[in-house]
Amino acid sequence: MDPLYHMLANGIRLVHIPVDSPVAHCGIFVNAGSRDETEKEHGIAHFIEHTIFKGTDRRSVTQVLNRLENVGADFNAFTGKEETCIHASFLAEYYPRTLELFQDIFSHSTFPEKDLEREKQVILDEITSYRDAPAEQIFDDFEEYLFAGHPLGRNILGTPKSLRRLKREHLLDFIRRSYRPGEMVIASVGKIDFRRLVRLTERYFGDFPDRGQSLARTPVVECKTFQVKKNRRTSQVHCILGSPAYPYTHEKRIPLALLNNLLGGPVMNSRLSLALREKNGLTYHNESNYVMYSDAGLILIYFGTDPVHLEKALSVVHKEVKRLREVRLSPAGLAAARKQITGQLAISQESNLATMLAMGKSYLVRDRFESIESILNRIHATTAEEIAEIANEIFDEANLSMLTYI
Numbered sequence: 001m002d003p004l005y006h007m008l009a010n011g012i013r014l015v016h017i018p019v020d021s022p023v024a025h026c027g028i029f030v031n032a033g034s035r036d037e038t039e040k041e042h043g044i045a046h047f048i049e050h051t052i053f054k055g056t057d058r059r060s061v062t063q064v065l066n067r068l069e070n071v072g073a074d075f076n077a078f079t080g081k082e083e084t085c086i087h088a089s090f091l092a093e094y095y096p097r098t099l100e101l102f103q104d105i106f107s108h109s110t111f112p113e114k115d116l117e118r119e120k121q122v123i124l125d126e127i128t129s130y131r132d133a134p135a136e137q138i139f140d141d142f143e144e145y146l147f148a149g150h151p152l153g154r155n156i157l158g159t160p161k162s163l164r165r166l167k168r169e170h171l172l173d174f175i176r177r178s179y180r181p182g183e184m185v186i187a188s189v190g191k192i193d194f195r196r197l198v199r200l201t202e203r204y205f206g207d208f209p210d211r212g213q214s215l216a217r218t219p220v221v222e223c224k225t226f227q228v229k230k231n232r233r234t235s236q237v238h239c240i241l242g243s244p245a246y247p248y249t250h251e252k253r254i255p256l257a258l259l260n261n262l263l264g265g266p267v268m269n270s271r272l273s274l275a276l277r278e279k280n281g282l283t284y285h286n287e288s289n290y291v292m293y294s295d296a297g298l299i300l301i302y303f304g305t306d307p308v309h310l311e312k313a314l315s316v317v318h319k320e321v322k323r324l325r326e327v328r329l330s331p332a333g334l335a336a337a338r339k340q341i342t343g344q345l346a347i348s349q350e351s352n353l354a355t356m357l358a359m360g361k362s363y364l365v366r367d368r369f370e371s372i373e374s375i376l377n378r379i380h381a382t383t384a385e386e387i388a389e390i391a392n393e394i395f396d397e398a399n400l401s402m403l404t405y406i
Helices: 044-051 061-069 090-107 113-131 134-146 159-165 168-178 194-205 254-264 270-277 307-326 331-348 352-368 370-382 384-394
Strands: 004-007 012-016 025-032 073-078 084-089 184-190 227-230 239-245 283-292 297-305 401-405
Touching: 004 194, 012 194, 025 090, 025 352, 025 370, 044 073, 044 084, 044 113, 044 239, 061 073, 061 090, 090 168, 090 184, 090 194, 113 134, 113 159, 113 168, 134 283, 134 401, 184 194, 184 331, 184 352, 239 283, 239 307, 239 384, 254 270, 254 283, 254 297, 254 307, 254 331, 254 370, 254 384, 270 283, 270 297, 270 307, 283 370, 297 307, 307 384, 331 370, 331 384, 352 401
Parallel strands: 012 184, 227 401
Antiparallel strands: 004 012, 025 084, 025 184, 073 084, 239 297, 239 401, 283 297
């Protein structure tokens, strides 16, 4: 079903899908992430996500955390390159408590200096632990090379140097500039009368102020092609091949998602898994990912392998990519690809939390939520010729970049 929709007078959008479940999910999405930072603010969006819970004018940090967790709720947050989200899963009777707490956090967080300094150490430890996980860090490093010189290329966490220089006034300035009603979406999936939800939202967010002017995002004009090897002295070689792809709003994003799922989706019978692991025993883990931003995208092929198998693994990957470009799917192959991704989408719809998160993100970027029926119609309208055309466009050898940790 289409989400129920209401816009507050100040521009905050409320979207809701009613479900008959005792558990509800609600989140506030802000169209501000790491790409909206100035160079001197590197890491500030993520730092705010960590410290916005550290107390308000009305509550201590313990009272903030206990307000929902004492009634068994799951309270969480995340920062992306283009969005920040605070969300909770809770028994539906606690909608008023949840929305009141969200309002208190977004309007009255105090960001005490002593807690900021303590949390910096937590994030520094997060950065260190991330560096100890090359299979994760290589994805961020790839984007840093691909979007070289552009805010999208910067790591969300920041650096130890950039983090240490952030002060309370910097956080407040970023919030005034970026946390604006017209750039906010409240998404909900749960058992509550929509008229009541509108009243609650109006009560707690109807007077949320428009406190400033957002900085215009720097558009992505071009991406850099590169071939880079970095000496990480890891036991495994980690490798990513990738290229620019369609943004979140592009009409071909769904056919590309179908192609990506066929190539290296989260299944054991993807082409990469069968060729690299099952047939040749070269990798334990391999995958391909399609990453979308509002005005850019990229597709990534990752694998880790023993150093002695690197060249053979690369040869296998290139062979599979070439097969996508040159050999059109048979009617049976296309039907199987459609059936597989249809099943995965159906399973994803079983998670109301995932639906809420996807809906909030979609309204931030596109101001609408595409129904599962619409997505399935586009999948079933995708032809073998279209997949071949997209494969030749996206996987053009001239556009392929590679990053290797050796």
